[in-house]
Amino acid sequence: MSKPPEAPDVGELTPPNRTLMGPGPSDVDPRVLRAMSTPLVGHLDPSFIEIMNEVQELLRYTFRTDNTWTIPVSGTGSAAMEAAIGNVVEPGDTMLVPTNGYFGGRMADMAQRAGGDVVEVDAPWGEPLDTADVATAFEEDDIDVFGFVHAETSTGVLQPAVPELTSIAHEHDALVIADTVTSIGGVELKVDEWGIDVAYAGPQKCLSCPPGASPLTLNDQAMEKVLTREEDARSWYLDLSLLEGYWGEERAYHHTAPITNVYAIREALRLVAEEGIEERWARHRRVAGALKAGFVAMGLEMNAPDEYWLPSLNAVRVPDGVDDGAVIDYLLEKYDLEIASGLGDLEGEIWRIGCMGASATPKNVSLVVSALADALQQQGFDADAGAAIDAVAEHL
């Protein structure tokens, strides 16, 4: 027998104690962390079946939907995204996707891998889709599925007038898939009332739940399309017609659910229910409003105009002469505070500063504003810290 290799000498887990004000994950409530240390039951245990039912009920409440087909997908937000697109888009289908941010591009990639064709509706990064442009796109092409991003994490833009968009799609018999990753639990989102057929989300944003089980909901029309596909979905793991056996009536084995992540999202969603979904939206507006007021008061400019402002993800323009990366590093090293840089077209032009879930608190806003003012002063930008702190206090 050969000699075993030396076992790696890896020490105790001692990550730094960050305050998470980037684009997600956000800070996690201690109750959710504690739920994750709960010993496991089996994924087919009768007690777990009950837990699954509770999670589905809580997800419906949070999505504002009555959809039967409301589940946590066993993976991070991108898994829920691909479960939506990869099941609803069939080979030969045409999907309309937006170009105004990073995640529209990802939608296109996933639709093409599913065998679909893609057409685009354009808008600049940092602006929402124009309803008229969407209507024109539907006139010009025979579109089966329309995807849009409700809250663009890459640009900090909230898409307004969602019911108008879904109406256009439905007039053309298309299904609507909404990316609600950064809106769920943080800004107003009404899946049923707004006519959204399919919505997916991430747990690690405004739900403040560690990533690993990700919200997805489909209405009956969307699920009927999924269940009557001619060809199997291209991923077995994310095939909703198979997951139907586990999350539906039968509760038969498909794959081993990520039990601990289901515990976690259950507790995170209980916190949503306890707070009340509308009160939670109001808290995000109030707390992020104070954050925005602080930025403006210290002399910074928001990337999005107020009418498209996304409370959960604040895109702040990097002032001329300031090194965006140096500010990020300074905040991380000096204050254990995470914020993020821009992506894609906005790389180097903005910072992305989240205000999500358990991170959306007065104390975090106070820290971000004062720490950022310090960082900017280090870079030679004359940030007015006093005015910023006054503005924050006034808005809270």
Next chain:
Amino acid sequence: MSKPPEAPDVGELTPPNRTLMGPGPSDVDPRVLRAMSTPLVGHLDPSFIEIMNEVQELLRYTFRTDNTWTIPVSGTGSAAMEAAIGNVVEPGDTMLVPTNGYFGGRMADMAQRAGGDVVEVDAPWGEPLDTADVATAFEEDDIDVFGFVHAETSTGVLQPAVPELTSIAHEHDALVIADTVTSIGGVELKVDEWGIDVAYAGPQKCLSCPPGASPLTLNDQAMEKVLTREEDARSWYLDLSLLEGYWGEERAYHHTAPITNVYAIREALRLVAEEGIEERWARHRRVAGALKAGFVAMGLEMNAPDEYWLPSLNAVRVPDGVDDGAVIDYLLEKYDLEIASGLGDLEGEIWRIGCMGASATPKNVSLVVSALADALQQQGFDADAGAAIDAVAEHL
């Protein structure tokens, strides 16, 4: 504004305190549970990059490989399985899969969804593949990828002579994908020495880690095939050429890693390293050997002959006249003890009793043997509890 629906009234998380001796998940060490309650850092935090490196190093140790391409996939074991098959199998490729258990069938399904053709090498459920049959299959068809199951969770059979199987495949220029879900960390597994090109695993079996981040390793030849594909892999989420950007040199954003699950697998793998991989294999043989001796002494029959016995998953034949489901329910209700029924061809014929990781302990063996004897006596089967307990004690 419409009135919000009533928030669901879901109580505190209070699952029963099970002892997990089914096919997985297994009991989780308290150190791993505690790691899961650690506050999160961001998935691009410099400290998380270091944690990723440590997990990769620990996974290499556990797989007994030097493969650079050794990562935890962001999902449960089936996600790692589809990451392996969906990337290595290209449209038009032919994959050889076994028919001797549930998971060979899943391999076939995934290969077909990837655009591959499937040919089968037959063996009855409950028996391993015959090397000669594999050689014949390679003579008869032009096979690009050969998949086999090292430890069949559905039948409790350990595939012997792995180096012979991989040699046959390599003589025909095929790549070998091994399902090591129920072998990793529990029974001898030597990825490099045995010539396995790709191996995937589950964390919730002999590693005793909650499911959610799942081991995968590919050698350079396999990764070269993945990186030179003509067509993109059909899943964006599981595309290893994209994941290369996150887990490789660049550490660029692909998707948000399931941070807490990475913390968990790090701690679970630290426990493997502390115990020593060969000592851990020996513990499973010793403790499961006692379990098997107890079953035989009480008058039960193992489904697999000793030479194919899989210590981590013991398939025990249901005696004539005994209701397998009633026994399972009795153990769960009276003893908070989980064991499982047979699957597929062996449904109703066997129980599947795991002995994995933190569940592979003398106290659990003692519980299983005495509780099962009780359950069998309830069913009118004259189980010799005294002899079983003596046999267990003798083997521990």
